[in-house]
Amino acid sequence: METMKAARFDTETTTMEVTDVPVPVPRPGEALVKVAACGICHSDLGLIEGYIPSPLPAVTPGHEATGHIAALGAPTPGWDEGDPVLMAAGRACGRCADCVRGHPMDDCLNPEIMAFHYDGAWAEYVVVPVAALVKLPREADLVNYAVLADAVxxxxxxxxxxxxxxxxxxxxxxxxxxxxxxxxxxxxxxxxxxxxxxxxxxxxxxxxxxxxxxxxxxxxxxxxxxxxxxxxxxxxxxxxxxxxxxxxxxxxxxxxxxxxxxxxxxxxxxxxxxxxxxxxxxxxxxxxxxHLGYTRRDLERLVRLVHHGRLDLSRSVSEVLPLDRVHDGVRHLAEHEGTPVRIVIRP
Structure with missing residues (x-):
């Protein structure tokens, strides 16, 4: 595939449309993930309504996502194409004093947030750092597990x-x-x-x-x-x-x-x-x-808690919509229609 469907938000006109865009290409240290599910969060509403700005002229929203690795930018021990994954919604800037000194990603002084500083997962595919991936059990319900990456x-x-x-x-x-x-x-x-x-x-x-x-x-x-x-x-x-x-x-x-x-x-x-x-x-x-966000280790712990039955996600997803109805999902959340816990998009 050379192109894919993605929801693109124009930060100048504050309009969003689902359109065809090129499939991104992962660099070394990155993975291309075929998105299985991605939640709609109130911070996505903040982007769309303008009180949580993005520095980009246009960006793909969505930062609560699961999927399967479609390609790796370079061979990476422990990861293979087809692995089911949960994606942490952030990456290190690579430029601050702590990044330059080689500190862990969670110590970055200017972390970049998925769907604001770089493209998110209201799309068929997304590129994320391999360091942001958490492996999921093969039998995991990828719709329910998606909400771990913020709502939980x-x-x-x-x-x-x-x-x-x-x-x-x-x-x-x-x-x-x-x-x-x-x-x-x-x-x-x-x-x-x-x-x-x-x-x-x-x-x-x-x-x-x-x-x-x-x-x-x-x-x-x-x-x-x-x-x-x-x-x-x-x-x-x-x-x-x-x-x-x-x-x-x-x-x-x-x-x-x-x-x-x-x-x-x-x-x-x-x-x-x-x-x-x-x-x-x-x-x-x-x-x-x-307080803002979480660490990759938090996600790993939550995956174990769900997998072993300590945390129940069975009532966490209130509605599942296809990508071409993402506008409806945004409206349902903004208007509290049906008092949703989480609305999830399935590209």
Whole structure:
């Protein structure tokens, strides 16, 4: 094949169309992957809506992908054509001080993000670094496993790494879409208690209870912080995970923290946010921690957890669409149609 179908987003006109483009050619250290499935994420909406910019004039979105290796840029020990793979959505810049000194990819000072700095996987084929590949079991459901590469791995890294959640600590999770729903499952798997899920949509609150939350609250209520304190025996939350990072949710999550609690900003939004008076904030000992992404090692651990039945992805994919209906998928997510966890494209 010399050409393939791909969704191309023009960053100047902010328009996207599925069109024919050349099949990319992998260089040494890279693999050409035939895409089996790729999720639609809220950060893809950020690109399309303009508040998460790309430096490129045009780019193919999509960064939650699985597939099979179609070709290698050079013979690579441990990898063969036909291998089923999950793709980490990032690569080292190759130019920063840490890259020049030969540090691991996760130490890069200016990491490049798939679908923003280089083409993503809303396409029939995609080129990625071999270092970003994670091998999947031969029997893996490539549609379900695709969501690991952000919808599951980002909350996993936020909870285990940035928040350092310990068993029996209380956690509140704001926003119960793809990231938040999986954050509930991960917190449950790690032994958090209680788990309090917050979202204005009744259906997503019900879903959070089904996958492991102890309580589900509409955050628009005037007594939300008081209710959280009641549910945590007057202490407040040890950890708050804000998956939407809006001007209303960040101060609410901060106000619900216990002394020395940790607020992790996992979501991305264009909103300016305020945390309140500095003296009150400092006296409480609160920590506010930004979080982005995950490591390849996180993906490897999640693959094992799913493969051995510790993490259930059976309800993670709400809708599967062909590539030529990617616009419908974007609209369904933007409008919360059907309150999706993840919508997946199958090129």
């Amino acid at each position: 791995s980002t909350p996993y890294a936020a909870i285990t790494g940035t928040a350092r959640l310990a068993a029996a600590e209380s956690v509140g999770i704001w926003g119960l879409g793809g990231l938040g729903t999986h954050a509930v499952q991960i917190a449950r798997m790690l032994g958090a208690a209680p788990i309090i899920a917050l979202d204005p949509i009744e259906e997503t609150r019900a879903r959070a209870l089904e996958v492991g939350a102890d309580h589900a609250i509409d955050p628009r209520g005037e007594d939300t912080v008081r209710r959280i304190r009641e549910l945590t025996d007057g202490r407040g939350l040890d950890v708050a995970i804000d998956g939407v990072a809006r001007s209303a949710t960040v101060p609410q999550a901060n106000a619900a923290l216990a002394r020395h609690g940790r607020l992790v900003l996992m979501g991305v939004s264009p909103d300016p946010v305020e945390l309140g008076r500095e003296d009150v904030f400092a006296l409480s000992g609160h920590r506010v921690l930004g």
